[in-house]
Amino acid sequence: MLLKEVVGQDAVKAKILGSVNQGRIPHAQLFLANPGAGGLPLALAYAQYITCSNRTETDSCGQCNSCKKHSSFTHPDVHFSYPFVKDKGEVATELIADWRSALKANPYMNYQDWMQFLGAEKKQGNIPVKETREIIKSLSLKPYESEYKFLILWLPEFLGTAGNVLLKIIEEPPQNTLFILVAENSDKILGTILSRTQSVRIPPIQKPELKSxxxxxxxxxxxxxxxxxxxxxxxxxxxxxxxxxAESPYFELWKSWMSACYLVKLNESAILAEKFHSMSREEIKGFLHYGLELLRGIMVVKYESSLNNWVGKEFDFIQNFNKLNIPFVHLQSIINQLETSIYLIERNSAIKMVMMDLSFFITKKIKKQ
Ligand SMILES: [Zn+2]
Structure with missing residues (x-):
């Protein structure tokens, strides 16, 4: 990971890079991060920075051999350790393929995400004694490719008393070995580990940094x-x-309905009519209210796009719908018709009839010319 890919945390980045550039890298650090503040991404980017052969004052190059291996989490000089469940393996390396995939999918994952990724959300993960012995074994080897060998240990909270096995190696590490422990809760870490590591506090991401x-x-x-x-x-x-x-459960249905109306796909409309028929009166009302809000979003975006409060797929939908250039009066008449339909459904009109009429009405107003 590049440092610029880590959200915010400029002050922490400056601090940890400063120690690298002044040639004073502490051999054992504990990144003590607030949840979602980026402890793990920072540790990954930091290790990559240290071994990058072409780094600048502020970031790794992202191109060199070392960077490429770091970015796929396959650098041979990095030993990853993390909590896991015993039916998945006895040591962390047995789950390394899962670990790499999970990191690729989201380096901001939390413990629950990781357990869910392993399909073990109902089980208790831990870092067993056997894994700590594996760590010692792995760190006793010389670095293969870079100057340093790393242990990135995620969530030492899960070591429990197995952490005692690591005390000696943290205190007297093999040459050129760097420990980066990434934790969220120092209360759950052995005091003997805390006292042997230098803490780097990672606060919540500052609002302006997060916003941008x-x-x-x-x-x-x-x-x-x-x-x-x-x-x-x-x-x-x-x-x-x-x-x-931010995305509503009604989004996909609404999108397919609008698409069927726009392209005048009567078959699809008929399938949707069945779907509407299977929904409860309350669900249909919710669905139509949702559509009303989206249509109002489209009306607004025509004049003042910054007033549009939608995000994600819905935001994209509104932008794309707007590009169809459907006349304002047509949008307004669809809104009126939706309101009428909600009124009818509240008064027990047959859902199927109301929705079919509505489909014809909308098709007439928005169909591709
Ligand atoms: Zn590089």
Whole structure:
């Protein structure tokens, strides 16, 4: 991972890079991170930076042999350790393929995400004694390719008393060995490990940093990003959830319905009519209210796109729908018709009839010319 791919944390980055550039890398560090603040991504980017053969003052090159191996989490001088469940293996390396895939999918994953990835969300993960012995064995070898050998140990909270096995090697490490422990809760780590490591505190991501990352990475508008940065309190993992949740369960159905109307696909409309028929009166009402909001979003975006509060797929849908250039009066008449339909459904009209009429009406107003 490149440092610039880590969201915010400019102050922490400056601190850890400073020690590298001054040639004073502490041999054992504990990255003590707030949830979703980027402890693991920072550790990954930091290790990559240290071994990059062409680094600048602020980042790795991303191109050299070492960077390529780091970015696929396959560098032979990095030993990864993490909690796991015993029916998946006895030591962490047995799960390395899963670990790499999970990191590729989301370096901001948390413990629950990882357990879910392993299909073990109902089980208790840990880092057993056997794994600590494996760590010692692996670190006793000389570095293969770079100057340093690394242990990136994610969530030492799960070591329990097995952590005692590591005390000696942390205190008297083999030459050129760097320990990076990434934790969230120092209360659950052995005091003897805490006292042997240098802490790097990783606070919640600062609001302005998080906001600009949300605008850049997820194309949120200024206002949306401001709101999300505020709600998530500097936790990027929460932002990821919010981005997904921002999408309604009705979205896909609404999108297929509009597409069938626009392209005048009567077969698809008939299939959708069946689907509507199977929904409860409350669900249909919810669905139509949702559609009303989306249509209002489209009306707004025509004049003032910054007032559009939608994100993700819905935001894309609104942008694309807007490009169809459907006349304003037609959109307004669809909105009126949706309101009428909700009124009829509330008064017990047959759902199938109401929705069929509505399909014809919308088709007439938006169909591809
Ligand atoms: Zn490089």
């Amino acid at each position: 990352a949300l605008m850049e990475i997820h194309s949120l508008t200024d206002e949306q990003a401001e709101r999300m940065a505020q709600i998530s309190q500097g936790n990027y993992r929460i932002c990821q959830d919010l981005l997904v949740e």
